[in-house]
Amino acid sequence: MSSLHVRADLGFNDGKYHVGLSLVEFEEDNVTIIYSPALDLSGYGYSHSEAKDSFSEALNEFFRYTNNKNTLDKVLKDLGWNIKGSKKKPKFDPPKDSELVTSNAMYNEIVNSKSYKVSRENVEFAY
Numbered sequence: 001m002s003s004l005h006v007r008a009d010l011g012f013n014d015g016k017y018h019v020g021l022s023l024v025e026f027e028e029d030n031v032t033i034i035y036s037p038a039l040d041l042s043g044y045g046y047s048h049s050e051a052k053d054s055f056s057e058a059l060n061e062f063f064r065y066t067n068n069k070n071t072l073d074k075v076l077k078d079l080g081w082n083i084k085g086s087k088k089k090p091k092f093d094p095p096k097d098s099e100l101v102t103s104n105a106m107y108n109e110i111v112n113s114k115s116y117k118v119s120r121e122n123v124e125f126a127y
Contacts, residue, residue: 023055024107026116037107038094040079052121 024035025048032051035042041062043055066072073083073090080095080103101108110116 021059022118022120024110024116024118025051026110026114028114035106035110037100037104038079038081040104040106 021036021038024037026033026035031044031046032048033042033044034048034051034055036055036059039059039062041055041058043051043053043058045051045054063072066075076092077083080099082093083090084093085091095103101111
């Protein structure tokens with residue numbers, strides 16, 4: 001597992017969420033799945049492109065919902081993130097890889113029993 005480094009960063013600028021996520025991609029039953037362990041979100045499709053679009057939709061819905069409900073801080077804390085700084089300039093630190101593998105059953109299963117690859121994606125979501 002030393003070759004795997006999963007990291008996610010979240011910041012704010014000009015009324016938009018800017019998210020840099022490491023995404024885990026794997027196949028199951030001829031379906032491509034893209035999964036973010038740091039947010040416990042996934043998207044899927046019959047191709048990489050479909051899975052990526054599905055993941056983007058899930059991520060946008062995650063931010064839309066938590067923004068409308070004013071629960072982003074709570075949800076991220078529940079996922080193991082540390083939140084520091086002020087309300088106007090928060091700093092979000094994701095959980096460490098070792099924490100995610102032990103606390104997230106789906107991620108543990110992927111790492112230990114599937115063939116997968118990790119990629120870094122930057123996503124932007126306006127609020």
